Amino acid sequence: MNLAQKVNLFQNMGLRYVAFRVWHIVKTKTGILRATFPENPKNTPISIGLEEWRQNTPKFFFESKEHLSFEKDKSDALKTTYEKIKQGEYTFFSKRSFALGKSYDWITNPETQHKYNLEHWSQIQDLSKEAGDIKFVWEKARFSFLYDIIRYDYHFEEDCAALVFDEIDSFIQKNPINLGPNYKCSQEISLRVLNWTFALYYYKNSDALTEERFSRIMEFIYWQLHHVYHNIHFSRIAVRNNHAITETLMLFLGGLLFPFLPNTKKWSAKGKKWFEEEIAYQIYKDGTFLQFSMNYHRVAVQLLTWGIRLSEIHSTPFKQIVSERAQKSLEYLRSCQDTISGKLPNYGANDGALFFKLTNDDYRVYTSQLNDLSAVLNKTVSVKSESQNWYGLTDLSVQTPTIDTLNSFEDGGYYVINEEGVKTFIKCGKYKDRPSQSDNLHLDIWVDGINYLWDTGSYKYNTEKKYSEFFGGVEGHNTLSVDGKNQMQNGMRFIWYYWVKKATGLLKSSENDFNFEGAIIGFPEAGKNIEHKRVVAKKKNQNFWHVQDTVHGADHKDLSLYWHLNPEILDKVEITVKDTDGDVITPEIEEKWCSNYYGEIEKSIRYTFTARKGFYTDLKINNQ
Numbered sequence: 001m002n003l004a005q006k007v008n009l010f011q012n013m014g015l016r017y018v019a020f021r022v023w024h025i026v027k028t029k030t031g032i033l034r035a036t037f038p039e040n041p042k043n044t045p046i047s048i049g050l051e052e053w054r055q056n057t058p059k060f061f062f063e064s065k066e067h068l069s070f071e072k073d074k075s076d077a078l079k080t081t082y083e084k085i086k087q088g089e090y091t092f093f094s095k096r097s098f099a100l101g102k103s104y105d106w107i108t109n110p111e112t113q114h115k116y117n118l119e120h121w122s123q124i125q126d127l128s129k130e131a132g133d134i135k136f137v138w139e140k141a142r143f144s145f146l147y148d149i150i151r152y153d154y155h156f157e158e159d160c161a162a163l164v165f166d167e168i169d170s171f172i173q174k175n176p177i178n179l180g181p182n183y184k185c186s187q188e189i190s191l192r193v194l195n196w197t198f199a200l201y202y203y204k205n206s207d208a209l210t211e212e213r214f215s216r217i218m219e220f221i222y223w224q225l226h227h228v229y230h231n232i233h234f235s236r237i238a239v240r241n242n243h244a245i246t247e248t249l250m251l252f253l254g255g256l257l258f259p260f261l262p263n264t265k266k267w268s269a270k271g272k273k274w275f276e277e278e279i280a281y282q283i284y285k286d287g288t289f290l291q292f293s294m295n296y297h298r299v300a301v302q303l304l305t306w307g308i309r310l311s312e313i314h315s316t317p318f319k320q321i322v323s324e325r326a327q328k329s330l331e332y333l334r335s336c337q338d339t340i341s342g343k344l345p346n347y348g349a350n351d352g353a354l355f356f357k358l359t360n361d362d363y364r365v366y367t368s369q370l371n372d373l374s375a376v377l378n379k380t381v382s383v384k385s386e387s388q389n390w391y392g393l394t395d396l397s398v399q400t401p402t403i404d405t406l407n408s409f410e411d412g413g414y415y416v417i418n419e420e421g422v423k424t425f426i427k428c429g430k431y432k433d434r435p436s437q438s439d440n441l442h443l444d445i446w447v448d449g450i451n452y453l454w455d456t457g458s459y460k461y462n463t464e465k466k467y468s469e470f471f472g473g474v475e476g477h478n479t480l481s482v483d484g485k486n487q488m489q490n491g492m493r494f495i496w497y498y499w500v501k502k503a504t505g506l507l508k509s510s511e512n513d514f515n516f517e518g519a520i521i522g523f524p525e526a527g528k529n530i531e532h533k534r535v536v537a538k539k540k541n542q543n544f545w546h547v548q549d550t551v552h553g554a555d556h557k558d559l560s561l562y563w564h565l566n567p568e569i570l571d572k573v574e575i576t577v578k579d580t581d582g583d584v585i586t587p588e589i590e591e592k593w594c595s596n597y598y599g600e601i602e603k604s605i606r607y608t609f610t611a612r613k614g615f616y617t618d619l620k621i622n623n624q
Contacts, residue, residue: 001491001492005489005491005497008497008498009491009495009497012434012497012499013434016237017237017238020233020234020237020238021238024234024238028122033122034120034122034123036230037120037121037122037178037183037227037230037231038177038178039120039176039177039178039179040176040177040178040179041177041223044219044222044223045262046215046218046219046222046260046261047260047261047262048218048260049211049214049215050209050210050211050214050215053214053260054204054205057201057204058256058257058258058259058314059313059314060197060201060257060310060313061201061309061310061313061390061391061392062201062202062390062392063201063204064201064202064203064204064205065153065154065202065203065204065205065206066205068154068389070386070389070394072154072155072156072157073155073386074155074156075155075360077360078148078151078152078155078360079152079156081148081152082148082149082152082156082160084097085145085148085149085163086163087099087102088100088101088102088104090139090140090145091145092110092136092139092140092352092599093135093139093351093352093363093597093598093599093600094352094354094357094362094363094597095352095363095597095598095599095600096597096599096600098110098111100140103170104140104170105174106137106140106141106170106171106174106175106180106182107137107174107175107180107181107182108137109131109132109133109134109136109137110136111132111133111136111599112130112131112132112136114128114130114131114132116131116137116180116181117180118175118176118179118180119179119180120178120179121178121179121180121181121183121184124180124181124184126181126184126185127462127493128462132462133460133461133462133463133599134181134184134462135351135352135461135598136599137181137182138181138182138185138188139352141171141175141182141188141192142188142191142192142195142355143167143168143171143191143192143195143196143199144191144195144354144355144356144357146164146167146195146196146198146199147195147198147356147357147358148357149163149164150164150198150199150202151358151386153202159206161203161206161207161208161209162208164199164203164208165199165203165206165208165209165213168196168199168213168217169213169216171192172216172217172220177220177223177224177227178223178227183227185243186227186228186231186232186234186235186243186247187235187242187243187246187247189224189227189228190224190228190246190247190249190250191246191355192224193221193224193225193250193254194250194253194306194355194356195355195356196217196221197221197253197257198356200217218258218261221258221261222258222261222262225250225251225254225258225261225263225264225267226263228247228250228251229251229263229267229270229271232244232247232248232251232274235247235248236248236274236278240278240281240282240290241282241290241291241296242282242291242296242299242300242303242353244274244278244282245275245278245279245282245299245300245303246299246303248271248272248274248275248278249271249275249303249306249307250271251267251268251270251271251274251275252268252271252272252275252307252311253268253271253306253307253310254267254268254271255267255268255269255271256268256310256311256314256316257310272316272318275307275318275322276318276319276321276322279300279304279318279321279322279325279326280319280321280322280325282300283300283325283326283328283329284411284412285325285328285411286328286332286409286410286411286412287325287327287328287329287330287331287332287333287409287412288332288409288411288412288413288414289329289412290433290434291348291349291436292347292348292349292412292429292435292436292437293347293348293349293350293436294333294336294344294345294346294347294348294350294366295348295349295350295351295352295353296348296349296351296353297329297332297333298333298353298354298366298369299353299355300329301326301329301330301333301369301370301372301373302354302355302356302369302372303355304322304326304329304373304376305369305372305373305376305391306356307322308322308323308326308373308376308377309376309391309392309393312376313392323377326373326377327377327378329373330370330373330374330377332409332412332414333366333370334370334401334403335403335404335407335409335416335418336414336416336423336425337366337367337370338423338446338449338451339403339421340421340448340449341364341365341449341450342361342364342365342366342367343364343365343366343451344364344366345425345444345446345451345454345455346364346451346454346455346456346457346594346595346596347425347427347439347442347444347455348436348437348439348458349436349437349458350457350458350595350597350598351458351461351598352597352598352599358372358386358387358390359385359386359387361385363597364596364597367382367383367385368385368386368387369387370382371383371384371385371387371388372387372388372391372393374401375388375391375393375396376391376393379393379395379396379397380396380397380398380399381396381397381398381399382398382399382400382401383398384396384398403418404418405417405418405419405509405514406507406508406509406514407507408505408506408507410429410505412429413427413428413429413430413440413503413505414426414427414428414429415428415505415507415516415518417507417514417516417538419514419538419540419541420541421447421448421449422445422446422447422448422538422543423444423445423446423447424443424444424445424514424516424536424538424545425443425444425445425446426441426442426443426444426505426516426518426534426536427439427440427441427442428440428441428503428504428505428516428518428519428520428534429500429503429505430499430500430501430502430503430520431499431500431501434494434495434496434499435488435496435499435500436458436472437458437471437472437473437476437477438472438473438474438477438486438487438488438490438496439455439474439476439477439479439487440479440487440500440503440520440522440532441479441480441518441520441532441534441549442455442477442478442479443478443479443534443536443545443547444478445545445619445621447543447621447623448623450566450569450623451566452565452566452569452572452573452621453478453563453564453565453566453573453619454478454564454565454566454594454604455476455477455478455564456470456471456476456477456564456592456593456594456595456604457471457476457594457595457596458471458472458595458598459471459593459595459598459599459600459601460595460598460599461493461494462493467593467601469490470592470593471593471595472490473486473490474486474487474562475562476564476592476593477562477564478562478563478564479532479534479561479562480532480549480551480559480560480561480562480615481523481559481560481562482523482526482527482530482532482551482554482557482558482559483523483525483526483527483554483557483558484558484560485523485525485526486522486523486525487500487520487522487523487532488500488522488524489524489525497524498522498524500520500521500522501521502520502521503518503519503520503521504518504519505517505518506518512539512540513537513538513539513540514537514538514540515535515536515537515538516534516535516536516538517533517534517535518533518534518535519531519532519533519534520532523554526554526557527553527554527557528553529553530551530552530553530554531551531552531553532549532550532551533548533549533550533551533552534547534548534549535547535548536548543620543621543622543623544618544619544620544621545617545618545619545620546616546617546618546619547615547616547617547618547619548614548615548616548617549561549614549615549616549617550580550613550614551613551614556612557612558610558611558612559610559611559612559613559614559615560608560609560610561577561608561609561610561611561615561617562606562607562608563575563606563607563609563617563619564592564594564604564605564606565604565605565606565607566594566604566605567591567603567604567605570605572621572622572623573619573620573621573622574618574619574620574621574622575587575607575617575618575619576617576618577607577609577615577616577617577618578615578616579611579612579613579614579615579616580611580613580614580615580616582616585609585610585611585615587607587608587609588607588608588610589605589606589607589608590605590606590608591603591604591605591606592604592605592606
C-alpha cells in the first residue's frame with residue numbers, strides 16, 4: 001500500500017477505523033488480546049441445574065418439541081439430507097458436499113486438508129494460501145446443519161436428540177474455549193450459540209439432555225457470550241456489517257434466554273442498544289443495505305426476524321426505527337425478487353450464508369425468509385410455508401405484495417423495472433460505506449423466472465488472483481472497463497480505493513418505453529474524471545432493450561463492454577452492438593465463470609465488445 005492509497009483509505013474509512021485497527025494490532029502483538037480471552041477456563045459457576053431450567057425456561061419461539069403441532073411433511077429431500085448427515089456427510093454453503101466422517105476434528109479444512117493448531121485464536125491467521133479459505137472450517141462449526149436434523153426429527157417422528165447432543169459434545173471436547181480457528185470470528189460464535197439454543201429448546205425434555213451435558217453446554221455458552229462481548233468493537237468499528245448485527249443481537253438475546261448466566265443482564269442491555277444503532281446505520285432509509293449484497297441483506301432479514309419476534313415475546317420492544325428499517329428492507333428486496341422463481345439477482349458478495357434453514361427451498365430462493373419477516377411485522381405472507389410455524393407464527397393472512405413498476409432506491413443506488421414477469425435491475429450508486437464490488441451500471445435481466453443476463457457472483461474470499469479480480473471487478477459484470485481498468489482501484493482483501501463518489505440515476509416512463517439514465521465518475525487508474533453514462537430503454541410489453549453506453553474523458557483509450565449470458569438460454573438471446581459511428585462490432589465470445597453458490601464455479605458465456613467512444617446495444621429475448 002503506497003502513501004496515496006493510505007491517505008485514501010484514511011479518507012474513506014475515517015480516524016475511528018484506522019485508530020482501532022492500529023490498536024488491535026498492538027493488542028495482538030503485545031499479548032493484551034490473549035490475556036482478555038482466557039484459554040480453556042475451568043470451573044465456571046453455573047447457577048442453574050437442568051430441572052430448574054426445565055421448570056423455568058425463558059420464553060422462546062416454541063416451548064419444546066412436544067408443543068409443536070403443525071402439519072408434517074415427509075419430504076424425500078429432507079430424508080436424504082438427514083441420512084447423509086447421519087453418515088458424516090455435510091452440505092457446505094447449501095451446495096457442495098463433504099464426507100467429514102463421524103469423528104471429524106472440527107479444525108481441518110476439508111478442501112485443502114490443512115489442520116489448524118489449537119493455539120489462542122488471536123494467533124491464528126484467517127488468510128493463508130496453505131490453509132485455504134477458513135470458511136470451510138467455520139461452516140460446520142456454526143451448526144446450521146442442526147435444522148436439517150431437527151426438521152427430520154419432527155416430520156418423520158424419529159428421535160434424533162442423541163445425534164444432536166453428540167455433535168455438540170464433540171465440538172466442546174475438541175474446541176477448548178478460545179483455542180483454535182472456531183473462536184477467530186465472533187459472528188461464527190454467535191451463530192453457534194443461537195443454533196445450540198434452538199436445539200436446546202426443541203429437545204428440552206429429552207432424556208439425551210442429561211445434567212452433565214446441560215452444565216457443559218451452559219458453560220460453553222457463557223464463555224462464548226463472554227468472547228462476543230469483549231470483542232464486540234472489532235465488529236462495530238473494524239468490520240461494521242452483518243457481523244455487528246449478528247453479534248449485538250446475540251448479546252441482547254443472551255440476556256433474554258440465559259438470564260441465569262453471569263453478566264448477561266449487562267451484556268443484554270448494551271447489546272440491545274448497539275443492535276438498534278447498527279440497524280439504523282446499516283440499513284439505509286430506502287431499505288437498501290450497506291454491504292451492497294442481496295445475500296448479506298437476507299442475513300440481516302433473518303436476524304431481524306429472530307430479534308423482533310423474541311423482543312415481542314419477552315415484551316422488550318426495540319426502538320421504532322428497527323421495525324421501520326425492517327419493513328423498508330422487505331419492500332426493497334421484494335421489488336428485486338423474481339416472483340416466479342423466488343430468486344433475486346446474484347448481486348454483491350455471496351458467502352453462502354443461510355443461517356436458519358427452515359424449509360426445503362433452494363438457497364437462492366428468498367421467499368420463505370422474506371415471508372417470515374413479513375409475518376413478524378405485518379401478520380401477512382405471500383404464501384405460507386413451514387418456517388413460520390417454527391417461529392410460532394400461525395395466525396397469518398395471505399396477501400400478494402404490491403410491487404411498483406418503477407422502483408428507485410437512490411440511497412443504495414438501485415433501479416428496478418417490473419413488468420409482468422420481466423425484471424430489469426440496474427446498479428448505479430455512490431458510496432459512503434465500503435463497496436463490495438466494482439459493478440456500477442451493471443444490468444440484470446429476468447424473463448418468466450429465468451435470469452438471461454446475469455451477475456456472475458463472488459465465488460470465494462480466499463482464492464486465486466484471476467478469480468478474485470474477475471468476480472469482484474467489472475469483468476464479471478454487465479458493464480464496461482476503460483483501458484482494462486475497474487471503476488475503483490482494487491486493494492487488499494475487501495478493500496477498494498477511490499470509491500465512486502459521484503453517481504446519478506433516474507427512472508421514468510414514456511409512451512413506448514421505460515427509461516433509465518445513469519452516470520458515474522470513476523476509473524481513476526485510467527485517468528481523471530472519467531464519466532461512464534448508461535441509458536437503458538425497455539420497450540413496453542416487449543422483451544427488447546436498447547442500451548447506450550458513452551464514456552467521456554477517456555480519449556484514445558480502449559473501452560470493453562461485457563455481457564454475461566446464462567449458457568442454458570444462449571439461443572434465445574440476440575445481441576447486436578454498434579460503435580458510435582454505427583458500425584457493427586464483432587464480439588469476442590468466451591467461456592467464463594459464474595458462481596451461484598459459494599465456492600462453486602459454473603459455466604458462463606461472456607460477449608466482449610471493444611470500441612473507443614461508446615456502444616449502442618440492442619438486446620432481444622425470444623422466450624417462446
